[in-house]
Amino acid sequence: MDAREMKVKAAEAALAHVEDGMRLGIGTGSTAEEFVRLLAEKVADGLQVQGVPTSERTARLCLELGVPLKSLDELPELDLTIDGADEVDSQLRLIKGGGGALLREKIVAAASSCMIVIADETKVVETLGRFPLPVEVNAFGLTSTRMAVERAASRLGLNGEIKLRKSGEDTFTTDGGHHILDASFSRIPDAEALANQLNLIPGVVEHGLFINLASFAIIAGEAGARTLKAQ
Structure with missing residues (x-):
């Protein structure tokens, strides 16, 4: 199959x-x-x-x-x-x-x-994180928001590349007009804690932890x- x-x-x-x-x-x-x-x-x-x-x-x-x-x-x-x-x-x-x-x-x-x-x-999966976590963000203040996401992840012991999603040569734009940061953490042992931290960042519209x-x-x-x- x-x-x-x-x-x-x-x-x-x-x-x-x-x-x-x-x-x-x-x-x-x-x-x-x-x-x-x-x-x-x-x-x-x-x-x-x-x-x-x-x-x-x-x-x-x-x-x-x-x-x-x-x-x-x-x-x-x-x-x-x-x-x-x-x-x-x-x-x-x-x-x-x-x-x-x-x-x-x-x-x-x-x-x-x-x-x-x-x-x-x-x-x-046994532990979430092998797939890069999408974080939908407002285009305004993108760099500041990315840094805030990196700091939030670091507080939880999470490291990995956080990349702005592209569509070809252009920045990917969602149906709502936002951008996406893909966070490659490999493992997210405490998904609830990360979700709570991301929810506190003003530039984060939503994240892919359901x-x-x-x-x-x-x-x-x-x-x-x-x-x-x-x-």
């Missing part, structure tokens, strides 16, 4: 939790896109849902495939969000934002009664899909 097949397996298992009439948060990324394609087939067969996309990229795919969309202002409370992750640990703590949509993803997840994470086995948001994860591997719950 190749990587795409595993993503499809996870998406198929998540789709079983979608019920007629649901208000649905729809995630961003390659695994979430497999879910959108499967969801669109169900919608074509008569499934009634209203989706809130977590990015312009997801919105375009949904519209292309016929998945009906609303804004989060129109549907401020959601039944279920299904989204991928760049990393997930045994406590269902996540790193997200590799696709640059972390702010909207976190807002949508927080507005949902349930969040299901879909991922393949390669995303499961804590106490996922209800469970569906993890696909060679043997099929399994459910991961917090231990």
Whole structure:
């Protein structure tokens, strides 16, 4: 089973939790896109849902495939969000934002009664941090904010390169008009402490540590899909 097949397996298992009439948060990324394609087939067969996309990229795919969309202002409370992750640990703590949509993803997840994470086995880690942590920042005061992030990390014993994300030769810009710092810490032993420190920095709009948001994860591997719950 190749990587795409595993993503499809996870998406198929998540789709079983979608019920007629649901208000649905729809995630961003390659695994979430497999879910959108499967969801669109169900919608074509008569499934009634209203989706809130977590990015312009997801919105375009949904519209292309016929998945009906609303804004989060129109549907401020959601039944279920299904989204991928760049990393997930045994406590269902996540790193997200590799696709640059972390702010909207976190807002949508927080507005949902349930969040299901879909991922393949390669995303499961013992300790978060192997994947660079995205930190979404305001363009104003970028250097000052980066230094504040470095100091906050240092206080927790975290070291590693913090790079401004690029898109080709240009600085990457999120759907919200912000930039992203990717922090390569390798290991984040205390994700809660880091999240708290980052939340105190005025120039930080949001960070990719998703804590106490996922209800469970569906993890696909060679043997099929399994459910991961917090231990």
